[in-house]
Amino acid sequence: MFPPRNLENATVVEGYGEDDMRTSIRSSDSAEVIFPLSDTVRSLLGMSNSAEMQPQCLAQRLVDVIGSSKVVWKGPFARQKMVLSCGHNVILKAVRNLDDTTEYTTLAYLHQRKPNIAAPKPLGLIRLNDISLIFMTHLHSTTLAEVWPSLKTALKVSIKEQLTLILNDLRSLPCETGNPFEGVRGEGCKDIRRHLRRSITPILTVEEFEGFLFNSDRAGGEVFVELLRQLSPATQSPSPAVVFTHGDLRPENIAVKYENNELIVSELIDWEYSRFYPEYYEAIRCTNCMAPYDENDWHLFIPDCVSPKRYMHWWLLDRAREVRNV
Incomplete structure (x- = not known):
């Protein structure tokens, strides 16, 4: 000693x-x-x-x-x-x-x-x-954000395919039926867009999760909020699956390295926002920082399993919901 x-x-x-x-x-x-x-x-x-x-x-x-x-x-x-x-x-x-x-x-x-x-x-x-x-x-690598602008289309497609395998594997982790939407140690839901909000009570259903996203201190007018609630797919069946979500998927959090003249995804980093969430939520989160005039074509190569194209209704609803905070 x-x-x-x-x-x-x-x-x-x-x-x-x-x-x-x-x-x-x-x-x-x-x-x-x-x-x-x-x-x-x-x-x-x-x-x-x-x-x-x-x-x-x-x-x-x-x-x-x-x-x-x-x-x-x-x-x-x-x-x-x-x-x-x-x-x-x-x-x-x-x-x-x-x-x-x-x-x-x-x-x-x-x-x-x-x-x-x-x-x-x-x-x-x-x-x-x-x-x-x-x-x-720590793997000796760089982030995808650093190399993305210089990549040819074929390499971008390769990265998309690699991420698809990783994310599908991640999303296969089971969430026990009846368990709340939360982190692996019981950490509740977080909404970090523009300001941090936490769920006060356990969230057990997609309807409750959507209610959490709607019930912001900056919720906007009652009529607008009620209209969006009526447009929500949350009341439809079957209910979306609950999957394990990275929660902050973007090029800055994707480490890559060159190996045998190929660009390999070596790891995903920054897991602080990971949780069990409805399957559509990763699509919402990974485009959270996308501005209307953003020219970064990364958003066009997001893996299909977490793409806004797969969860179009949910994604568009969330975009409309965020108009309240502008």
């Missing part, structure tokens, strides 16, 4: 801008292991396989690892979210004030239930004061 450190001169990760999360990380911070660390991460942190590290020592080791890691991605507000490459094929996602552990528990669930699915493997989660540090495997 490592000896406790003198915290009077607590180490700080220095040399970053004020808006950088790393600036506020100190070795005096409280460190707690939320989900067990893999042997790879324990080795990265210099931890003995036979002993737990004292919180103060763990915080210092985290400071050291974070300080020597390479920034892979920063959120619009780097004090809130960033991703670091720690070496040893390990990625670290740091999130301030994480409201639930959906991403981690989803990756653990997929690793157990669908170990061949194209997703990172979870390697442990540590909470450092108000910052959650999610360790996961």
Whole structure:
């Protein structure tokens, strides 16, 4: 076991801008292991396989690892979210004030239930004061967003076909009859368009789910809302299937790599919005950021199993529903 450190001169990760999360990380911070660390991460942190590290020592080791890691991605507000490459094929996602552990528990669930699915493997989660540090495997790849503009049509079709296989496999995960629409650890429904909303009570039917989407603080006029409700397919039968949904499918969250002169989808990343949802909801979510004058033809190559073309009525209804918030 490592000896406790003198915290009077607590180490700080220095040399970053004020808006950088790393600036506020100190070795005096409280460190707690939320989900067990893999042997790879324990080795990265210099931890003995036979002993737990004292919180103060763990915080210092985290400071050291974070300080020597390479920034892979920063959120619009780097004090809130960033991703670091720690070496040893390990990625670290740091999130301030994480409201639930959906991403981690989803990756653990997929690793157990669908170990061949194209997703990172979870390697442990540590909470450092108000910052959650999610360790996961990292493949040396790039995002589809970076290469998409330069791809020929044949490669775009190939990516679509690969994603179809991955998503169909994902959507084959069963949701037990009578279970709520939720994450794998019981996390309720989220609607993150323009502002975050959470379901207060369990949602058990498509009708209740549609009611949740309609009941926004910015719901619009009663007549308009009632007309849209009358147009909803939710009252028709058979009811849509409930499937496992990535929840944020877009080129930025699709990792690819070149292998034998072919472009391969290596994994889907960012599973924080994954849930069991009605089958049409992925089609709604994956075009959520599409603007009327968007020239990105990715939207024309969305896999058929989650395409707006397959769920046209639901997709058009949701577009009309969102007019209320403009």
